[in-house]
Amino acid sequence: MAEAVILLAVTKIGVALGHEAMSQAISQFSNFITQLTELQGSMSRIRRELRLIHEYLCRMDIRNSNNQTYEIWVEEVRMFVHGIEDIVDEYLHLVGQKHDTGWSTYLKKGFKRPNVFFSLNRLASLVKEAEVNLVHLFQAKDRWVSVIATGYMSDSSYIVEQSKYLANTSRSLDEEDLVEVDENKEKLEQWLAGDELERSVIVLHGMGGVGKTTLAANVYRKVKENFDCYSWVSISQTYSREDVLRNLIKELFSDKASVPSNIETMDISSLEETLKNFLEQRKYLILMDDVWTAEAFLDLSGVFIRNLKGSRVVITTREGNVARLASQRYVLTLKPLSKDGSWELFCKMAFPRDTNYECPMELTEFAHELVSKCKGIPLAIVSIGRLLFIRDKTKEELKRIHDQLDWELINNPSLEHVRNILYLSYIYLPTYLKSCFLYCSLFPKYYLLKRKKLIRLWVAEGFIKSRGESTMEEVAEGYLQELVHRNLLQINERNSSGRIKSFRMHDFVRELAVDLCHRECFGVVYDEDKYTESIDESDARRLVIHKLKKDIYQSVSGVHRLRSIIALDISIPSSTLLPLVVEKSRYMSVLELSGLPIEKVPDAIGDLFNLRYLGLRGSKVKLLPKSIEKLSNLLTLDLSGSYVKELPRGIGKLKKLRQIFSDKPSDRFRRDFQCGTGVCIPKGLENLTNLQTLLSLEAQDESVRQLGELRQLRSLEIWNVKGTYCGCVCASLAEMQYLSYLHVNASDNNEVLRLNGLPPNLKRLSLTGRLAEGMLEESPLFQTAGQNLYSLSISWSQMTEDPLPLFSPLRNLTDLMLTRVYNGKQMIFLAGWFPELKNLRLRDLPNLEVLEVKKGAMLKLEILTLVNLESMVEVPPGIEFLAHVKYLSFREITNEFLTLLRQCPRTQGMQWRHTLRRH
Numbered sequence: 001m002a003e004a005v006i007l008l009a010v011t012k013i014g015v016a017l018g019h020e021a022m023s024q025a026i027s028q029f030s031n032f033i034t035q036l037t038e039l040q041g042s043m044s045r046i047r048r049e050l051r052l053i054h055e056y057l058c059r060m061d062i063r064n065s066n067n068q069t070y071e072i073w074v075e076e077v078r079m080f081v082h083g084i085e086d087i088v089d090e091y092l093h094l095v096g097q098k099h100d101t102g103w104s105t106y107l108k109k110g111f112k113r114p115n116v117f118f119s120l121n122r123l124a125s126l127v128k129e130a131e132v133n134l135v136h137l138f139q140a141k142d143r144w145v146s147v148i149a150t151g152y153m154s155d156s157s158y159i160v161e162q163s164k165y166l167a168n169t170s171r172s173l174d175e176e177d178l179v180e181v182d183e184n185k186e187k188l189e190q191w192l193a194g195d196e197l198e199r200s201v202i203v204l205h206g207m208g209g210v211g212k213t214t215l216a217a218n219v220y221r222k223v224k225e226n227f228d229c230y231s232w233v234s235i236s237q238t239y240s241r242e243d244v245l246r247n248l249i250k251e252l253f254s255d256k257a258s259v260p261s262n263i264e265t266m267d268i269s270s271l272e273e274t275l276k277n278f279l280e281q282r283k284y285l286i287l288m289d290d291v292w293t294a295e296a297f298l299d300l301s302g303v304f305i306r307n308l309k310g311s312r313v314v315i316t317t318r319e320g321n322v323a324r325l326a327s328q329r330y331v332l333t334l335k336p337l338s339k340d341g342s343w344e345l346f347c348k349m350a351f352p353r354d355t356n357y358e359c360p361m362e363l364t365e366f367a368h369e370l371v372s373k374c375k376g377i378p379l380a381i382v383s384i385g386r387l388l389f390i391r392d393k394t395k396e397e398l399k400r401i402h403d404q405l406d407w408e409l410i411n412n413p414s415l416e417h418v419r420n421i422l423y424l425s426y427i428y429l430p431t432y433l434k435s436c437f438l439y440c441s442l443f444p445k446y447y448l449l450k451r452k453k454l455i456r457l458w459v460a461e462g463f464i465k466s467r468g469e470s471t472m473e474e475v476a477e478g479y480l481q482e483l484v485h486r487n488l489l490q491i492n493e494r495n496s497s498g499r500i501k502s503f504r505m506h507d508f509v510r511e512l513a514v515d516l517c518h519r520e521c522f523g524v525v526y527d528e529d530k531y532t533e534s535i536d537e538s539d540a541r542r543l544v545i546h547k548l549k550k551d552i553y554q555s556v557s558g559v560h561r562l563r564s565i566i567a568l569d570i571s572i573p574s575s576t577l578l579p580l581v582v583e584k585s586r587y588m589s590v591l592e593l594s595g596l597p598i599e600k601v602p603d604a605i606g607d608l609f610n611l612r613y614l615g616l617r618g619s620k621v622k623l624l625p626k627s628i629e630k631l632s633n634l635l636t637l638d639l640s641g642s643y644v645k646e647l648p649r650g651i652g653k654l655k656k657l658r659q660i661f662s663d664k665p666s667d668r669f670r671r672d673f674q675c676g677t678g679v680c681i682p683k684g685l686e687n688l689t690n691l692q693t694l695l696s697l698e699a700q701d702e703s704v705r706q707l708g709e710l711r712q713l714r715s716l717e718i719w720n721v722k723g724t725y726c727g728c729v730c731a732s733l734a735e736m737q738y739l740s741y742l743h744v745n746a747s748d749n750n751e752v753l754r755l756n757g758l759p760p761n762l763k764r765l766s767l768t769g770r771l772a773e774g775m776l777e778e779s780p781l782f783q784t785a786g787q788n789l790y791s792l793s794i795s796w797s798q799m800t801e802d803p804l805p806l807f808s809p810l811r812n813l814t815d816l817m818l819t820r821v822y823n824g825k826q827m828i829f830l831a832g833w834f835p836e837l838k839n840l841r842l843r844d845l846p847n848l849e850v851l852e853v854k855k856g857a858m859l860k861l862e863i864l865t866l867v868n869l870e871s872m873v874e875v876p877p878g879i880e881f882l883a884h885v886k887y888l889s890f891r892e893i894t895n896e897f898l899t900l901l902r903q904c905p906r907t908q909g910m911q912w913r914h915t916l917r918r919h
Contacts, residue, residue: 002057002074002075002077002078002081002520003054003057003058003431003434004431004432004434004435005078005081005082005520006050006053006054006057006077006081007054007431007432008085008435008462008463009050009081009084009085009088010047010050010051010054011462011465012085012088012089012092013043013044013046013047013050013084013088014047015092016043016088016091016092017040017043017044017047021092021095022040024095025040025095028095029095029120032120032121035120035121035124036120036124038124038128039091039120039123039124039127039128042124042127042128042130042131043088043091043127045131046084046127046130046131046134049134049138050081050084053077054431057074058431067145069144069145070145071519073137073140073141073144073145075521076137076140077137078520078521078539079521079539080130080133080134080137082539082541082561083130084130086587087123087126087127087130089587089610090119090123091123093609093610094119094120094123178211178214178215178218179337179341179344179345179348179378180337180338180341181211181215181218184215184332184334185215185218185219187332188202188204188215188216188219188314188332189219189222189223191312191330192219192223192226192285192312192314193223193226194310195310196310197308197309197310198306198308198327199304199305199306199307199308199309199311199312199313199327200311200312200313200327200328200330201297201312201313201314201315201325201326201327201330202312202313202314202315202326202327202330202331202332203314203315203316203317203322203323203325203326203330203331203332204216204314204315204316204317204332204334205316205317205318205319205320205322205323205331205332205333205334206318206333206334206335207318207336207377209377209378209379209380210334210335210336210377210378210379211334211378211379212316212317212334213289213290213316214378215334216287216289216314216316217232220232220285220287220314223285224285225886227283227284227285227311227312228282228283228284228309229252229253229254229278229279229282229284229285230251230252230284230285230286230287231247231248231251231252231284231285231286231287232251232287232289233247233248233251233286233287233288233289234289234290234445234446235288235289235290235291235292235296239296241268241299241300242268242271244300245268245271245272245275245300245303246263246264246266246271248275248286248303249263249271249274249275249278250263252275252278252279252284253278260274272302272303275303276303276305279303279304279305279307279311280305280307281307281309282307282309282311283309283310283311284304284309284311284312285311285312285313285314286304286311286312286313286314287313287314287315287316288300288313288314288315288316289316290316290317290318290446291315291316291317291319291322292317292318292319292322293319293321293322294319294321294322294324294325296322297315297322297325298325301313335376336375336376336377337376337377337378337381338376339372339376341376342371342372342374342376342381343368343371345378345381345382345385346367346370346371346374346381346384346385347359347385348385349381349382349384349385349386349388349389350367350384350385350386350388350389351389351393352389360393362395363393363394363395363398366395366398366399366402367398369402370384370398370401370402371384373402379506383488384401386485387401388401426488426512426513426516432463432464432465432479433479433482433483435461435463435522436458436463436476436479436480436483437483437488437513438513438516438517438520438522438523439454439457439458439461439463439522439523439542440454440483440489440505440510440513441505441510441513441514441516441517442517442523442525442542442544442566443505443544443568444546444568445510446504447504447505447568448492448502448503448504449489449502449503449504449505450501450502451477451480451499451500451501451502451503454480455473455476455477455480456473456613456635456636456659457566457590457592457613458476458479459472459473459476459612459635459636459658460589460590460612460613460635460636461563461564461589461590461612462589462612463476463479464476464479471692472658473658473692477499477500480500480503481500484500484503488505488506488509489503489504489505489506489509490503490504490505490506491503492504496790496791496814496815496838496839497763497790497814517540521539521540521541522540522541522542523540523541523542523543523544523564524540524542524543524544525543525544525546526543526544526545526546526547526548527546527547528547528548539561540561540562541561541562541563541564542562542563542564542565542566542590543559543562543564543565543566544565544566544568545565545566545567545568545569545572546568546569547569548567548569548572559580559581559584559585560584560585560586562581562585562587562588563585563587563588563589563590563610564588564589564590564591564592565581565585565588565590565591565592565593566590566592567592567593567594567595567596570595570596570597570618572596577593577596577598578591578593578598578601578602578605579602579604581608582602582604582605582607582608583604585608586607586608586609586610587610588608588610588611589610589611589612589613589633590611590612590613591608591611591613591614591615592613592615593615593616593619594615594616594617594618594619594638595617595618595619596619597619597620598616598619598620598621599619599620599621599622600621601616601621601623601624601625601628602625603625603626603627604627605625605627605628605631606625606627606628606629606630606631607627607630608631609630609631609632609633610633611631611633611634612633612634612635612636613634613635613636613638614631614634614636614637614638615636615638616638616639616642617638617639617640617641617642617661618640618641618642619639619641619642619643620642620643621639621642621643621644622642622643622644622645623644624639624644624647624648625648626648626649626650628648628650628651628654629648629650629651629653629654631654632653632654632655632656633656634654634656634657635656635657635658635659636657636658636659636661637654637657637659637660637661637662638659638661639660639661639662639679640661640662640663640664640695641663641664641665642662642664644662644679645677645679645680645698646679646680646681646682647660647662647679647680647681647682649682649683649684650684651681651683651684651685651688652683652684652685652686652687652688653684653687654688655687655688655689655690656690657688657690657691658690658691658692658693659691659692659693660679660688660691660693660694660695661693661695662678662679662695662696662697663676663677663678663695663696663717664676664677664678664696671819671820671843671844671867673748673749673768673769673795673796674745675745675768676696676719676745677696677698677719677720678695678696678697678698678717678718678719678720679696679697679698680698680700680703681697681703682700682702682703683702685702685703685706685707685709685710686706686709686710687709688709688710689709689710689711689712690712691710691712691713692712692713692714692715692738693713693714693715693716694710694713694715694716694717695715695716695717696717696718696719696743697716697717697718697719698719698720699718699719699720699721699722699725699729699747701725704718704721704725704728704729704732705728707728707729707732707733708728708731708732708734708735709735710732710735710736711735711736711737711738712738713736713738713739714738714739714740714741715739715740715741715742716736716739716741716742716743717742717743717744717745718743718744718745719745720745720746720747721744721745721746721747721751721753721769722746722747722751723746723751723752723753723754726753726754726755729744729755730754730755730756730757731757733755733757733758733759734757734759736759737759737761738761739759739761739762740761740762740763740764740788741762741763741764741765742758742759742762742764742765742766743765743766743767743768744766744767744768744769745768745769746768746769746770746796749769749770749796749798750770751769751770752769752770752771752772753767753769753770753771753772753775754771754772754775755767755771755772755775755779756772756775756778756779758779758780758781759781760780760781760788761788762781762788762789763788763789763790763791764789764790764791764792765781765789765791765792765793766792766793766794766795767793767794767795767797768795768796769795769796769797770796770797770798771794771797771799776803776806777806782806782807782809782810783809787810787811787812788812789810789812789813790812790813790814790815790836791813791814791815792807792810792813792815792816792817793815793816793817793818793819794817794818794819794821795817795818795819795820795821796819796820796821797820797821797822798820798821798822798823799821799822799823799824800822800823800824801822801824802822802824802826802827802828803818803821803822804827804828804829804830804833807834808830808833808834810834811834811835811836812836813834813836813837814836814837814838814839815837815838815839816834816837816839816840816841817839817841817843818841818842818843818845819841819843819844820843820844820845821845822845822848823847824847824848825847825848825849825850825871826848826849826850826851826852827842827845827848827850827851827852828852828853828854829852829853829854829857829858830854830857831854831855831856831857832856832857833857833858834857834858835858835859835860836860837858837860837861838860838861838862838863839861839862839863839865840858840861840863840864840865841863841865841867842865842866842867842869843865843866843867843868844867844868845868845869846868846869846870846871847871848869848871849871851869859883859884860884861882861884861885862884862885862886862887863885863886863887863889864882864885864887864888864889865888865889865890866889866890866891866893867889867890867891867892868891868892868893869892869893870892870893
């Protein structure tokens with residue numbers, strides 16, 4: 001369907017016809033009012049027709065997806081809309097309209113080009129021609145397209161209304177939601193915990209979507225702590241042996257500092273030898289998910305040492321020949337759910353808890369028939385159940401879903417049952433979610449998507465529409481939660497506050513989305529190792545490069561039509577990529593080239609008037625050209641880890657900027673005082689009033705004074721702060737009512753920070769440097785106002801008194817990191833302190849002798865890290881707090897303390913990481 005593309009074009013035309021745009025156009029073209037009026041009239045009529053087409057497509061019956069004549073017509077509509085989008089962008093560029101939604105570009109008053117009036121006439125002719133073509137499209141539909149009608153039309157607006165109530169809900173199959181797995185789960189746990197010392201290979205075998213990975217993950221989480229080391233690795237059809245070996249090393253080496261520094265340059269032999277040496281004396285657990293061929297296992301099995309330690313290798317696969325690799329008949333074949341099991345799972349997903357998951361009597365007949373179409377596949381049942389969960393529970397609604405699903409299953413032999421059902425889930429997605437969903441599939445299989453970055457890309461692509469007072473990023477996070485709830489995305493990790501941190505697409509879901517991307521010309525993937533559709537063969541506007549070894553000129557054509565390029569292969573020859581884009585792709589809106597060894601940004605970058613996202617993270621760029629100031633639509637500038645030390649003076653002209661990333665971390669543990677640097681902004685910082693993220697700023701006289709104008713900031717890092725700056729910094733912070741993350745780093749370890757005006761709504765706070773006496777005691781943040789704070793990091797404060805009483809009012813704290821914070825000999829955690837704390841890190845407290853934890857303190861602690869506590873020789877007398885600890889990490893501690901701690905009953909069976917020397 002083309003409705004998402006149409007919606008985007010309608011929005012852009014709306015901006016072009018807005019009051020400000022029309023005023024600017026009239027001012028510039030006062031001598032050509034007739035041509036301008038005709039052009040705007042044509043655009044208005046086109047917009048009206050496109051809105052009607054959009055509504056028409058949103059209501060189309062799913063059965064038309066196999067009506068080839070209809071599909072051809074929809075494809076022609078899509079190509080027509082792409083052309084309109086180009087014209088509108090050109091028009092907005094020409095008139096120089098400034099608009100908050102960012103669809104246009106801002107040009108200084110009086111800016112004139114020799115061909116500006118010629119361009120107006122050309123655009124007027126193009127719009128008039130487009131209007132005629134649109135009439136022809138309607139006539140062609142009336143002549144040739146026979147639409148299959150139905151009595152139950154899909155009401156997209158109703159779906160939107162129902163979906164928004166679920167925007168903050170994220171549901172997935174927890175242990176309590178699993179159905180008919182007890183026997184398989186018990187058997188798998190027994191095999192993994194058996195007394196057999198020989199390394200065993202266990203295989204979970206079954207068709208796609210039957211629940212192999214779900215069962216494996218559930219048991220894996222439960223038993224992994226019984227092994228010295230463990231790793232989960234996904235093996236796709238086109239896996240890279242080197243990549244898999246590197247991933248194994250990174251996960252198995254639980255002490256990240258001990259991962260070989262040259263791992264990225266190691267050849268296969270070195271990688272294999274490193275793994276063998278590491279595993280030789282360890283009991284390990286390796287889970288290889290989604291193995292397609294026996295060769296894939298055999299290629300890697302040489303490193304899985306037979307060390308008589310009780311090690312286990314678990315494989316999930318769809319293929320029978322892979323199942324034969326199992327040791328001693330250790331094959332667990334998962335079958336589709338029984339009729340009763342399918343019904344139970346469906347009801348859990350489709351009906352609310354407060355009704356005891358019961359299906360209303362009047363819906364039972366249709367519901368049973370609908371469940372039977374799922375063929376007992378859990379993934380399919382969950383998808384349909386969650387679809388029904390947000391729909392009206394009426395016979396008519398259920399009959400419509402049943403009838404459409406039935407037709408699709410019977411008449412489309414090219415698609416598997418589960419893919420048909422998932423396609424139905426896609427059809428019922430509201431228009432605003434479809435592009436977001438398809439976008440995720442452009443990344444490689446099993447690719448770990450990060451919430452924050454994906455949201456920035458969605459915003460830059462124009463997928464996000466404002467809602468009330470919420471920011472675009474907040475709306476986008478709601479979109480993400482909706483997709484998770486619909487089981488179209490799977491959560492990989494949450495942060496300490498419970499928000500989604502990373503996620504993946506399920507393999508079946510991604511297969512569906514990739515097929516849809518191809519059919520809808522949404523985007524193209526380039527992977528040199530397998531066939532990829534050429535851009536010239538497609539009208540796609542997006543290109544994601546998975547692997548490219550040749551020169552970009554030889555490999556990728558049709559660049560001029562692209563709006564987005566994302567390069568994931570950092571080995572791409574980068575000398576020609578950026579110049580090619582700048583020369584050929586004048587409509588480019590997203591340019592994500594992070595990790596590429598780009599050394600210079602061409603001056604012509606300023607000609608990309610539509611650019612909204614520029615990613616040069618980890619590049620070798622030292623300077624940005626002055627022309628960067630022409631990118632007035634830019635929303636995100638990512639220079640993190642690059643060599644850029646100072647932004648151009650014209651940066652203040654980019655008034656739509658929402659994120660600047662320019663941090664250059666040098667010590668991720670922040671044990672060194674100068675563990676990173678930021679970037680200097682010499683002039684114009686006060687103009688960036690839409691800025692939400694500034695990571696990181698090098699403090700200077702002028703920039704510190706201007707900070708207070710950035711009232712929309714959510715995240716801020718300031719480096720090299722002198723004591724004399726603290727007054728200005730505090731005054732600025734007082735203006736930032738939305739600030740949730742703050743890091744302040746003093747200029748040296750003798751500088752005293754006096755920050756009495758810390759914003760009370762902070763959620764994450766990091767301070768590095770000596771703190772003025774009484775600063776924390778006087779701050780409302782550390783009293784009753786600090787209940788939003790969940791992460792606190794204090795470093796190099798060198799306090800003489802135990803700091804814990806100062807932090808104890810922070811009852812919602814989940815992460816506490818203290819580095820060189822205290823010179824004393826004793827720290828005491830009293831009963832009731834830090835009831836939500838999950839992660840405690842104490843580093844570089846060389847004088848500390850006693851760490852006392854009273855009964856009832858830190859009862860939810862899961863991760864404990866102690867580094868450089870070389871004077872501590874006593875085991876904490878109250879060890880109740882270790883009850884929930886899953887992970888212990890010790891470095892630079894005494895043998896005596898380590899021996900005593902290991903003898904504590906609470907520490908038995910935990911995962912350990914310890915060294916006795918400094919790295």
